[in-house]
Amino acid sequence: MSTYKFYCLNNISRIGLKRFNGLYEQTENVAEAEGILVRSASMHDMEFSDNLLCIARAGAGVNNIPLDRCAREGIVVFNAPGANANGVKELVFAGMLLASRDVVEGINWVRDNAADPQIAKVAEKEKKRFAGVELQGKKLGIIGLGAIGVRVANAAVNLGMDVYGYDPYVSVDSAWHLSRKIFHVLNVEDIYANCDYITIHVPLLESTRGMIDKKAIDQMKKGVVIINMARDLLVDEEAVVKAIRSGKVHRYVSDFPNSTVAGVPGCITTPHLGASTEESEINCAKMAVDEMRDYLENGNIKNSVNYPTCDLGVCKTGGRIAVFHANKANMITQFTRVMGDAGVNISGMANQSRGEYAYTLLDIDTPAPADVVSGLKEANGVFRVRVVK
DSSP states (O other): OOOOEESOOOOOOOHHHHHHHHHHEOOOOOOOOOOOEESSOOOOTOOOOOTTOOOEEEEOOOOOOOHHHHHTTTEEEOHHHHHHHTHHHHHHHHOOOOHHHHHHHHHHHHHHTTOOHHHHHHHHHGGGOOOOOOSSOOEEEEEEESSHHHHHHHHHHHHOOOEEEETTTOOOHHHHOHHHHHOOOOOHHHHHHHOOOEEEEOOOOTTTOBOOHHHHHTTTOOOOEEEEEEEEGBBBHHHHHHHHHHHHHEEESOOOOOTTTOTTEEEESSSSSSOHHHHHHHHHHHHHHHHHHHHHHHBBBSSSSSSSOOOOOOOOOOEEEEEEESSOOHHHHHHHHHHTTOOOOOEEEEEEETEEEEEEEEESSOOOOOOHHHHHHHHHTTTEEHHHH
């Protein structure tokens, strides 16, 4: 008999869904689901039932999910960082090659002249128009050294490029995986001034919105190639189009077609293909399912975008309680007072915070008494209390 119900808001890889065991049942009624799996569907106008405990995004970006509202309602939102990194990395290099060798225009020339019986002979005369340059020996600047940026950097080194990386918040894990041959620059302006190719791999935040603007472009080398497989709003695309027409920018490669860049000479635009490979969709689905399972079964949180990482392993005591609450003073004091007044011993505890939100796991010696649960819910600053076991 199933214990948990999940709902798929988009088509999710069946290979990933197979990671659910017999405790889980897929439902067609979203109101009864404890977990929702989603890809690109917008959830901002959705009403969430009291049954909903978590949302797992089978991908990286979560701008389609109301994160703060979910946090206040005690709904954990997960994403799948790095699961689609290889697919995006490969598309970055496809874009670099298309921009360098003028392959697209060359293919179009062959198509337009396919009926010419002398096409082979004519091609020998025309090919110089599309010859382009090689990547080896060129300077590549990477803005953002997360899961994708690190892969791009290491692969570019293997292609013989001089690689410059900029990320003031690079994680320890990313730093460990970076090739020693990569030049880590401290100012993004150094990338603008020195690199032949610039690729951007940062999240869309207010601080990064439009970061590649006219001021940034003015600092770049003449003939630079700009690659954007992250988010279109990271780039002032009107400024880029003007720079292409002036000859400052050689090519702009984007995975986000819109009315500003679609069909514009010098813009190579793909229809949001970055994370659409079969392998990426499978990897994202697997990660999303694993995150959802560990949370629903154990209360552990990993790769959440609105609550902190928190892990107490598998509960080996009588009960486990999860408390979602404000990140402020005296919260733990309130919880222990409720436990103490009820004569319940806390055998294990984990408390973590993220911004204005915090999460506490409490392992106790007995199954959670109803008066303890109600007492925790009444504590000032508590959003939600969940009995995990």
